[in-house]
Amino acid sequence: MTQVLESDLDAFRASFPGHVITAPEGAAYNSARSLWNGCFDHYPAVIARCFGPADVAAAIAFARQQGLEISVRGGGHSFSGVSAADGSLMIDLSQLREVIVDPVARRASCGGGATGADLDAACQEHGLAVTSGTVSHTGVAGLTLGGGFGWLSRTMGLSIDNLAAAEVVLADGRCVRASEEDHPDLFWALRGGGGNFGVVTKFEYRLQPIGPEVHVALFFWSLDRSVEALRLCRDASVDLPRGASSIIAGGLSAPPAPFVPEQYHLAPGNALIVAGFSSAEQHKRLIDPIRAALPPLFEFVTPMPYTALQQMLDDSAPWGIHAYDKSLYLDDLSNEAIDVVAKHLPHKNSPMSFMPIFPMGGAYRDVEDSATAFGGSRTARFNFDIAAIAPNAELLAADRAWARALWDALRPHANESAGYVNLMSEYEEDRIRSTYGPAKYDRLARIKADYDPDNVFHLNANIKPAPTG
Structure with missing residues (x-):
């Protein structure tokens, strides 16, 4: 040292x-x-x-x-x-949290140390939003540079799909603006290539009207009905319109919340959360068939502020928790893959561990694979996040083994070993290469050689500079 x-x-x-x-x-x-x-x-x-x-x-x-x-x-x-x-x-970068919104141009300038909550609050003052994750104390920098899934991914695409420009400090000390017009190769790489190319001190996002009120439904089924529930969640999610989004929460332990009957507090099960960004009537038309197809143990259906939706899952990932994550993409959530999930869910140990599945469609799939450096196929339909989360290291150790076993069992149903870089605890080189694929990885390596030839920024999902000469 x-x-x-x-x-x-x-x-x-x-x-x-x-x-x-x-x-x-x-x-x-x-x-x-x-x-x-x-x-x-x-x-x-x-x-x-x-x-x-x-x-x-x-x-x-x-x-x-x-x-x-x-x-x-x-x-x-x-x-x-x-x-x-x-x-x-x-x-x-914790002091760089200022967010400036231009409501006429529908643009937001956001400091590199801001959190999703900072960005959401500033934009919602004008009834605007950009895709900014599902846990509000996540930093916008890491979220965006890795891609940026969120509740608005079907409506607006990823965070990177709404990035207009970035202010970047390079390894040689230069501060440059990266956009489609300025340093376009760097701008391409920043949209999914992580922190490999410099320190981003400012992000400029395009915004769209969202909220201030949205509509949310949570349905919860017991673990012994996992196969039925997960098939229903799959079918309901892939058919959602662009004005709605969902998360399938496999193995979720029911929270001790006021809307949960006391006898179900911390009981493991499966949940579907459906968020609607249009009218209450449209949302009702989406959720009524779900309730009818498989009556849940309990449900929570309510309008709420968009900022409350953005904070809804914060308690599932509190600051200081012990966490380990494995991620993979599936083109299809087949009945066979659901059987694998249903078999493994009962074996988790921590009540905080669960497996959120992010159905991907709508605006997410509008973008060509080659348009950004995002490490994931735009044709994949499901992003699996196997999240081992525990209050202490001992309990996490048990669920780390659970997460790895479930990931291994799902591999035959997945797109090789590719995964979402923001949901990786380990950055094995072969997984990074698989995630980006040969063409993207080689292009990223060439850009890395141009902007950071000495690999100064390597504490990340590292892209090694391509050899020069």
């Missing part, structure tokens, strides 16, 4: 426009290095809290001069825990 001389650190602290934080500062240091995933407890050598692109450039220059690895913390919400690293210089 590289040691930083105290004199060099003092000189950096004196010249750095932002705020330098090191271990002797105690509470401030521990707060700054904290991550959402409690599995990780990393100790950076230096934390550079940045207030703008000039601060980021200075931090990169100091890290490279000192031979320090660079970690980048936007929202600190990754399953992989790479937002911080032992002995690294951690670039802390």
